[in-house]
Amino acid sequence: MFVLAELKDTIRIAPDQFHLKLVEAIRDEINRKLANKVLLNLGLCIALKDIVSLKDSIILPGDGASHTEVLFRYIVFRPTIGSILTGKIRSCSREGVHVTLGFFDDILIPPSALQHPSRFEEAEQAWVWEYPLEDGAKHDLFMDIGEPIKFRVSREIFEESSPIGPPKTDAQQASTSAAASAAVASSQQTEVKTPYRIVAAINESGLGVLSWWDQQNQGAEEGDENEDEDNIEYENDEDGEGAYEE
Amino acid sequence: MEIVNPCYSVLSNYEVMESLKTLKDTKKKYGLRNLATITYETLQYLEDSPCKQETRESIHAFLTEVKNLSCKLTTTECLMMVNDPPTSALHIQLLIEDSEERLSEEQVNEILQIVAKHFPNTPSENT
Numbered sequence: 001m002f003v004l005a006e007l008k009d010t011i012r013i014a015p016d017q018f019h020l021k022l023v024e025a026i027r028d029e030i031n032r033k034l035a036n037k038v039l040l041n042l043g044l045c046i047a048l049k050d051i052v053s054l055k056d057s058i059i060l061p062g063d064g065a066s067h068t069e070v071l072f073r074y075i076v077f078r079p080t081i082g083s084i085l086t087g088k089i090r091s092c093s094r095e096g097v098h099v100t101l102g103f104f105d106d107i108l109i110p111p112s113a114l115q116h117p118s119r120f121e122e123a124e125q126a127w128v129w130e131y132p133l134e135d136g137a138k139h140d141l142f143m144d145i146g147e148p149i150k151f152r153v154s155r156e157i158f159e160e161s162s163p164i165g166p167p168k169t170d171a172q173q174a175s176t177s178a179a180a181s182a183a184v185a186s187s188q189q190t191e192v193k194t195p196y197r198i199v200a201a202i203n204e205s206g207l208g209v210l211s212w213w214d215q216q217n218q219g220a221e222e223g224d225e226n227e228d229e230d231n232i233e234y235e236n237d238e239d240g241e242g243a244y245e246e
Numbered sequence: 247m248e249i250v251n252p253c254y255s256v257l258s259n260y261e262v263m264e265s266l267k268t269l270k271d272t273k274k275k276y277g278l279r280n281l282a283t284i285t286y287e288t289l290q291y292l293e294d295s296p297c298k299q300e301t302r303e304s305i306h307a308f309l310t311e312v313k314n315l316s317c318k319l320t321t322t323e324c325l326m327m328v329n330d331p332p333t334s335a336l337h338i339q340l341l342i343e344d345s346e347e348r349l350s351e352e353q354v355n356e357i358l359q360i361v362a363k364h365f366p367n368t369p370s371e372n373t
Contacts, residue, residue: 001329002262006251028278035281042252046262046284047269073254075262077288083326084340086295102294103287152340206336213336 001079004049005042008071009033013057015064023051026070034074038195041158043078044104077104079153079198086150086210089143092126097143099151099200106197109151113201115208129208141212148210155199256321259297259329260305263289296331299367308364317353331365332358 009030017025027048034045055069079085087107090100097114099107111118115129121142129141143149202208266285292298305328312324319327323342332338335354339345345354 001259002257003252004254004257005249006254008248008250031278031281035278036284037280039247039249042249046288047266047281049265071250075257075265078253080322082343083322084330086330102291103284150340204340206340 001077001083001085002046003043003076003078004073005039005076006052006071006073008069010067010069012065012067018066022054022057022068026051026054026068030070030072030074038158038161039076040160040195043076044196046075046077046103049073049075078156081153081156083153084150084207085153085200086148089145089147089149089209091145092120092143094120097127097149097202099149104198106194107151107200108197109200109202113154113199113203115203129212141209143209149202150207150210151200151202152204152207153198154201157197157199159193159195159197161193161195256325258305258325259292259295260300260302263292263297266292295329296365297329300328300365304364308360311360311364312357315353315356317349327357327361331361333361334358 011026011029011033013022013025013029017029020028030048035047036045038044050073052071052073054071057066057068059066085101087099087101090098090105092098094111096108096110098105099109101107111120111127114127115131117130117132118127119130120126121128124142126145127143129143130138131141132138206213266289269281270285270289308328309324312319312327319342326341330337330341332341335358338349338354338357342349349357
């Protein structure tokens with residue numbers, strides 16, 4: 001679920017950081033820039049792992065700061081498609097079940113990827129798995145907030161999201177990068193974009209709220225394993241049992 | 247910012263936890279609020295997961311033994327088993343693609359035994 005990404009960037013060290021060791025200053029600067037941010041098509045950046053190489057630092061005319069090209073490796077959260085993760089249910093809505101990992105919140109299990117058949121309970125604001133029982137009745141399994149849940153990552157969606165630019169018209173006053181993003185922002189208006197979303201699925205046996213499988217798992221497993229034996233035993237016993245009943 | 251290699255290597259949860267712990271211990275107290283938040287939250291998550299119980303040695307021993315199995319498992323599958331040690335046949339079925347076809351019942355049991363041997367502290371159905 002975590003990968004190491006190799007990145008290259010030119011890091012600017014302001015003069016007030018000159019009392020620090022260059023490597024230390026650069027580590028801080030990289031972390032300040034990337035930690036807890038989503039990099040497009042890369043994932044959620046967690047922390048700097050190591051610096052691979054530093055090029056010579058240069059000074060640009062009119063700027064007291066030093067600029068250093070750095071090659072470094074960063075710990076990034078990006079689960080592979082198809083992997084299994086465990087999180088907690090954050091909330092349920094008509095759109096599906098929202099799951100959080102604590103450090104990453106934008107995980108959605110759409111209704112189509114829930115255990116079948118499921119329904120949304122308006123009164124409880126929770127999704128319910130209508131687990132069919134053998135006698136045709138069904139057993140309601142609720143997906144309550146805070147419950148640990150195991151899911152499979154089925155899709156990742158990256159979206160270009162912009163920093164919150166200055167309000168509306170004064171895009172020109174902003175710095176160049178902000179101006180570009182403000183233009184994008186104004187076209188999007190108030191719509192909040194999530195840069196990195198994960199679409200998950202729990203429509204397989206073994207996936208879903210952990211407690212569902214806690215009991216069932218053991219039952220099912222024993223059932224599976226003993227099924228053959230049981231059948232044999234039954235066959236053997238049947239005569240006896242039948243005789244007893246009679 | 248230039249992405250040289252988006253996936254230089256994969257990391258196990260344990261490795262991430264270790265580096266975050268070192269980071270937390272050496273962390274300076276000023277400025278890096280985002281870093282502090284994400285390390286705290288990620289550590290919270292990881293310390294609640296099975297990798298809390300793992301050690302470098304146990305992972306290494308586990309992987310050597312899994313590699314020696316008669317069945318071929320991919321690196322990703324091994325990684326997933328380290329991150330989330332399977333405790334039941336059903337669990338293995340989830341982690342390993344086409345496990346019904348690729349693994350015999352004995353092999354599944356063998357994997358379960360290896361897991362139990364190297365990661366003994368994994369709760370019977372993990373937290």
